[in-house]
Amino acid sequence: MGLIVQKFGGTSVGSVERIQHVANLIKQEVDNGHSVVVVVSAMGKxxxxxxxxxxxxxxxxxxxxxxxxxxxxxxxSIALLSMALHELGxxxxxLTGWQAGILTEGVHQNARILDIDEQKILRYVEEGKVVVVAGFQGITREGQITTLGRGGSDTTAVALAAALGADRCDIYTDVTGVFTADPRIVPTASQLKEISYDEMLELANLGAGVLHPRAVECAKNHQVKLTVRSSFEAVEGTEVKEEALMETGKVVHGVAHEDQVTKVTVKGLKNEIGTLARLFNLLAEYHINVDIIVNQNIQGQERTHISFSLDTQDLDKALQVLEEHKAQLDYEDVVFEREMAKVSIVGAGMISNPGVAAKMFQSLAEAGIEIKMVSTSEIKVSCVVPRKDMVKAVQALHSAFGLDRVAEKVSASN
Amino acid sequence: MGLIVQKFGGTSVGSVERIQHVANLIKQEVDNGHSVVVVVSAMGKxxxxxxxxxxxxxxxxxxxxxxxxxxxxxxxSIALLSMALHELGxxxxxLTGWQAGILTEGVHQNARILDIDEQKILRYVEEGKVVVVAGFQGITREGQITTLGRGGSDTTAVALAAALGADRCDIYTDVTGVFTADPRIVPTASQLKEISYDEMLELANLGAGVLHPRAVECAKNHQVKLTVRSSFEAVEGTEVKEEALMETGKVVHGVAHEDQVTKVTVKGLKNEIGTLARLFNLLAEYHINVDIIVNQNIQGQERTHISFSLDTQDLDKALQVLEEHKAQLDYEDVVFEREMAKVSIVGAGMISNPGVAAKMFQSLAEAGIEIKMVSTSEIKVSCVVPRKDMVKAVQALHSAFGLDRVAEKVSASN
Structure with missing residues (x-):
């Protein structure tokens, strides 16, 4: 008899028939006695x-x-879905983003949620209404309409769940849950029953595409019980929670990839304190998201190179910003390599298992794949590789870390 | 050096090319040194x-x-048009309706504007910006999104012009101005250079379709200088103003028609004081717009019939309301005739010219057209006729009242 937030993505509401199906999924929860707040994305394409x-x-x-x-x-979407719900009695x-009181900062196209006036939604919930909220959007204090950036509807859903103190936040999508790797690339990938916030965060950031990273971060910060599930198939999804069940003997829980990666190298920067800060503050100021940063700072050298990776769609903007601030940054040259990809292994068990990174490098080397950049965290290792080798890399890692479903069964029967 | 409101309808912004063209029309006024506030409808269909x-x-x-x-x-539309204006430098x-501070009553789909917070627009005008406002829409005091009903963008434009004290309000549409009759029906129809608010109001109400009646009413009330002109052809439009130039010898300035008319007759109502009020108050309560009302109340009879015409699309709702309140209204039966049309002659000179109505009836009789209902005002006479005879009726009247362009020329040369 709790309050549930359900989020439906673009493919889930991609047609009138899909919207009607989603209305039925919502009705099931209402029939179970729950109050329901729904977040929807724009229809399909x-x-x-x-x-x-x-x-x-x-x-x-x-x-x-x-x-x-x-x-x-x-x-x-919200108007049509509400009509479909009316049809079911x-x-x-x-409610649009501004009607739902979703206050954001003033950064157009990539705003973060600052606050939610939950009373604007609760007054309708208390009247027994299903509240259908437009995802992805908000309003600034000055009354400007903003959007939360790609995948922002996930963030809307989780932020609402947190603000409303919802019992659950169900993210309905076009896949049945979180997999050990993208099943389109690794046919032997299998679905995870549970995953921790931290692992999901790494996977989300690493381009697993199932959940928006900011949504996972928000869920972790507010301990929102998150489930990823399918609006197409009535099967169990993947639960995202604080402490996920560890699968015995598995150090790595998933392999992720991202294919729109460009490596940029700023050459001949002054090798002094503050160079890194100056460069990346500048890029942040222009809202350019930098991912991996590599700086092999050799002591005693006057000039140094700094490399970083970013989403290829931000490349032009980054090059422009660098060019415009050349004097200020005091560098010699900028070079870049497009057509890169990032492959990553993720697993909370990594911390206590030395040699995981080494095993990854070994697997990639055996597959003849060149590693362009490396980045590690406590629960993941990422390598930037040529995009042409991405699929081979993901498959090799999935297999090397014992995630292949079939291989597992074979070894079990041996 | 004034402030101009320009309104562009759906066909005027029906495609990217049309939007770019509209942006150029706006730029012309800006280049002339004017401040411009633009109102747009939704794109095409x-x-x-x-x-x-x-x-x-x-x-x-x-x-x-x-x-x-x-x-x-x-x-x-407003977003795309603003981008097109940016492209022109x-x-x-x-601004959406709510951002522009267009406050309406709480009647969804047919709300009237209550107030406009002109500061929300003027602050941008003062910054030297072209302000592009979404027509047709507003917001209630409770923050609900409303629309002004069909043709409501005209009303938005005129109401903004009034609130902002604009020097001119130009309504751009897909015709070059107001004609003596619909040129698609009467090939000899000609464009009027000027027309009075009152005549335009009658024409607008009578289905001339060029301007929304509420817009004309608002223009009259606030003495907004209105021009109807084409966004497709750079020709002079028709000015709508308080006292229009009278064309010598013309009692009738235009012939209008409306083709979605149904005649409803409520039979056997109690013939007593308050019957008419009760019936039409009820219909008004359900927002059913009644047009012509006819009640031949024969003194001494216990029961009476009341006939009225309405837009055919309101028929089902009207019948439902009448049925549900049968006991309260105390009537015997309801009958209706669909497939009717209304033809009207309009002219400010009518007041001082007796026999205009008689001449209209005579023309229709000579054309063998049955008159179902009649309604008169100081400056117009309307007849409801079978829809199949509508075109014939309009042509006969246009000719009978000396509006035919060719005929005029012929008679002038004789």
């Missing part, structure tokens, strides 16, 4: 279609106007 | 497409959710 329209008009649309444009996508009301 | 989606889900969508759905149409900012 509608966001892309709107973005295409903008592109026809200008190659560099104003971020404010892009937010104005794109937020209509979710507004269409449920009392439902739709 | 997008409102209909959204309504179709709703229809696939439910035959009776909730009015609140329809407003939520349809207002996305204008939001797309203009500083532009888009």
């Amino acid at each position: 509608s966001t892309d279609q709107l973005a295409d329209l903008a592109c026809e008009i200008t190659p560099r649309p104003s971020p404010r106007e892009m937010d104005m444009l794109l937020t209509t996508g979710e507004q269409v 449920l009392d439902a009301v739709s | 997008s409102t209909d497409q959204l309504a179709d989606l709703a229809c696939e889900i439910t035959p009776r969508p909730s009015p609140r959710e329809m407003d939520m759905l349809l207002t996305t149409g204008e939001q797309v 203009l500083d532009a900012v888009s």
Whole structure:
């Protein structure tokens, strides 16, 4: 008899039939006696279609106007889903981001949620209504419409679950849960029953694509009980929680990949205290997300090179910012390598298992794959490799760390 | 050096190319040194497409959710138009109805504007920005999104022009101005250079379709200088003002028609004081717009019949309301005739010219057209006729009242 937040992504509401199906999934929870707050994304490819329209008009649309444009996508979804719920005899009301009191910072296209006025939703919940909230969007204190960036609807759902003190947050998507690797690339990948926030965070950041990283972070910070499940198949999903069940003998729980990676190297920077800070503060100021950073600082040398990886779509902006601040940063040259990919292994058990990184490098070397950059954390190791080798790399690692479903069975029967 | 409000309808912004063209029309006024506030409708058929989606889900969508759905149409337009203005080097900012401070009453799908917080727009005007406002939409005091009903973008434009004290309000549409009759029906129709608010009001109400009646009313009340002109052709439009130039010798300035008319007759109502009030108060309560009302009240009879015409799309709702209140209204039967049309002649000179109505009836009789209902005002006469005879009726009247362009020329040369 609790309060549940359900989130449905674009493919889950991609057509009138899908919306009607989603209405039925919501009705099941209402019939179980729960109060339900729903978060939806824009229908299927509608966001892309709107973005295409903008592109026809200008190659560099104003971020404010892009937010104005794109937020209509979710507004269409919430209206249609509410109508579908009415058809099932449920009392439902739709709310845009600003109507739901989702206050964000003023960064268009990539705003973070600052606060949620939960009373704006609770007053409807208390009236017995299903509240259908537009994901991905919010409003600034000045009344400007903002969006949360790609995958932002997940963040909306988790933030709402946290603000409302929801008992559960179910993220419905087009896959049945979190897998040991992308099943499209590794056919022997299997679904995880549970995963910890930290591992999920690494996987989300590493491009597993199932959940938006900020959503996982928010869930961890507020201890929101998160489930990833399918709106297409009525099967159990993957639970994301603080302490996930450790599968015996598995140090690595998943292999992730990301294919839009570019490596940038800024050459001949002054080798002095403050160089790194100056460079990355500048990029942050322009909202360029840098991923892996490598700086082999050789003591005594006057000039040093700093390499970093970023999403390929941010490359032009990054190059422009670097060019405009060349004098200030005092460097000699910038070079970049597109067509890179990042493959990563993730597992909470890694901390207590030395040699995991070494095993990864070994597997990649045996597969003849060149490693361009390396980054490690307590629970993951990432390598930037040429994109052409990405699939081979993921498969090799999945196998090397004993995640292959079939291989497992074979070895068990031996 | 004034402030101008420009309104562009759906066909005027029906494609990326059209939006770019509209941006150029706006730039011309800016280049002339004017401050410009723009009101736009949804792109082309997008409102209909959204309504179709709703229809696939439910035959009776909730009015609140329809407003939520349809207002996305204008939001797309304002964003794209602002981007197109940016491309031309203009500083532009888009505002939704609620961002522009357009406060309406709480009647979904047919709300009237209560107030406009003009400061929300003026602060951008003062920054030198072109402000692009979403037409057709507003917000209630409770923060609900509303729409102003069909053609509501005209009303938005005129109401903004009034609130901002604009020097001019230009309504750009797909015709070059107001004609003596619909040129698609009467090929000899000609464009009027000027027309008075009152005449335009009658024409607008009579289905001339060029301007929304509420917009004209608002323009008259606030003495907004209104021009109807084409966004497709750079020709002079029609000015709508208090006292329009009278064309010599013309009693009738235009012939209008409306083709979605149904005549309803409520039979056997108690013939007593308060019957009419009771019936039409009830219909008003359910927001059913009644047009012509006819009640031949024969003194001494216990029961009377009341006939009225309405838009055919309101028929089902009207019949339902009448049925549900049969006991309260105390009537015997309801009959209706669909497939009717209304033809009207309009002219400010009518007041001082007796026999105009008689001449109209005579023309229709000579054309063998049955008159079902009659309604007169100081500056118009309307007849409800079978829809099959509508075109014939309009042509006959246009000719009878000396409006035919060619005929005029012929008679002038004789």
